Amino acid sequence: MSVENKKEEEFRFITEKIKAKPLDKKKAVLKAVGFIGAAALFGIIACFMSVLTKPFAESLFAKEEVSAITIPKDEEAAEENGNAQVEGGNQQEPVAEAAPRELNVGDYETIYKELYKVADLAECFMVTVTARTSDVDWFNNTYESQGQVSGTIVGNNGLELLILTERSAIEGADEIQVTFVNKDMETATIKRYDANTGLAVIGVPIAGMKKETLDKVEIATLGNSYSAGQGEPVMALGSPLGYPNSVFHGFITSCKNTVSTLDVNYDLINTDIIGSSQGSGTIINTDGEVIGVIAQKYGTESSQNTVVALSVSEIKGLIEKLSNNQDIVYFGIKGIEVTDTIAIKMEIPRGVYVTETAIDSPAMTSGIQSGDIIVSFDDEKVTSLMDFENRLVRYAPGQVVEVKVMRHGSEGYKEIAFIVTLGSLK
Known part of the structure; x- marks a missing residue:
């Protein structure tokens, strides 16, 4: 065989194609039907298993929800009216006064034992x-x-x-x-x-x-400190003198003092209970309700050695926000209330007189300054500190409000409006 013939045969061998086996349409259809049926069966089984296991999976991987803390607020007690009449017009029968009895040592022991029973439950x-x-x-x-x-x-x-x-x-x-x-x-x-x-x-x-x-453990009952008065017996729990697990008893000496902080003025409860600058804890009444949170930093020089507390009714809204992990809205002023008496005597508008604006606060940034009298907060009239505080607490950091003030000039007081973006107190 010649060389050329040999190469030609090799070429034919290499380029030879293998013919594909003819498609059996019947088998192809059967396979397709079988595949679809298997897929449908798998889907049915998956759905069935999902229905069976869903309750278990939900209970296993369910995200626990946090319940919001809600603390009912108190209203300040109205002044007593000595001329108030009995409802229905019926007059009460006079009550005979019991004859005074001199207390002995046993009586005092009984009283203190009862007080400490209340304190023991409060612990x-x-x-x-x-x-x-x-x-x-x-x-x-x-x-x-x-x-x-x-x-x-x-x-x-x-x-x-x-x-x-x-x-x-x-x-x-x-x-x-x-x-x-x-x-x-x-x-x-x-x-x-x-x-x-x-x-x-x-x-x-x-x-x-x-x-x-x-x-x-128990959750404290926050009482109404607005109803507390001078001379009422109270107890200090916690660390009034700086060391824990202490119980002291005494009396309220004053409920009239206040402390001015940014945007809010708080009422204080002063007592005759011995305390220290490092003291902490709570003040409870004889019902075991918390009516004050010890805050010794607000004590004056004359009351450094006695327990001073923030009135709990004043801070219930604050406690609620802190408990719910919410930011405290920030305006950035200190102020005093212009009452009717002051307004008439000083010939100035009613409202909140700004005594101080905090540096870089939303109030200062917007243009509000000391000496301004706030008369409106987002189209709501402001005539007292309580008005201002109640308006402010309804807003959240980042919200924009219009605040109107009366500013004194060469021609007297003139109304000016400011746009304020509220901040967050850090």
Whole structure:
């Protein structure tokens, strides 16, 4: 065989095609039907299993919802009217006064025992908050420091016990521990704090707490401090003198003092109970209700050694916001109320007289300055501090409001409107 013939045969062999097997249409249709049937069967089974397992899956992976904390607000007590008549016009029969009886030592012992029974029940909502911080000294040695303050259980949102305490003691801490009435200790985290009052709310996860602890603790009842009056007996719980688990009794000496903070003025409760600058805790009445939160920084020079508290009715809205992890709205002024008497005597408009605007605050940024008298907040009339506070608290940081003021000039008072973007108090 010649070389050319040999190459030609090799070429034919290489280029030869293999003929495909003819398609069996009947088998193809059967396979397609079988595939579709299998897919449908799988889908039916999947749906059936989904229906069966859905309740279990939902219970297993369900996201736990946080319940909002709601604290009913109090109204200031109206002044008593000595001329008020009995409803229906019926006159009451005169009541014979009991003859005075001299108290003996046994009577005093009974009274104090009853008071301490109330305090003992109230201890179930009191806790000790310990903040631990690690640091390094000059010789590169690690050391730990700690501070303690009292706290009050103010709520349960379904996931955490919420505790009201002092911000200064826990800020920057590496670890926060809470000791409950049964001496059980749990770790807590900061929820939110208020730069104005220095109050903070911390949370203790319920899931990690022992059943006996949960059965023992109580949530404090926040009473109506507006109804408290001078001379009423009260007790101070927590750390009035700076050391925990203390109980002191005494009387309210004044409910008329106030403290001016940014955007809000708070009523104070002064007592004759011995205290210290490091004191913390709560004031309760004889019903075991919290009527004050100890705030020694608001004490005057003459009252440094006695317990001073923020009126709880004044801060219920604040406690509610902190417990719900909400920002505190910020306007940025300090002011005093221009009453009718002042308005007539000084010949100035009624409203809130601005005594101070905080640096870089929303109020200052918008142009409001000291000496202005706020008369309207977002088209609502303002004639008192309470009006202003009630208007402001309804808004959230970031909202824009129109604030009208009366400003004194060469031609007397003139109304000026400012657009203010509310901020968040940090």
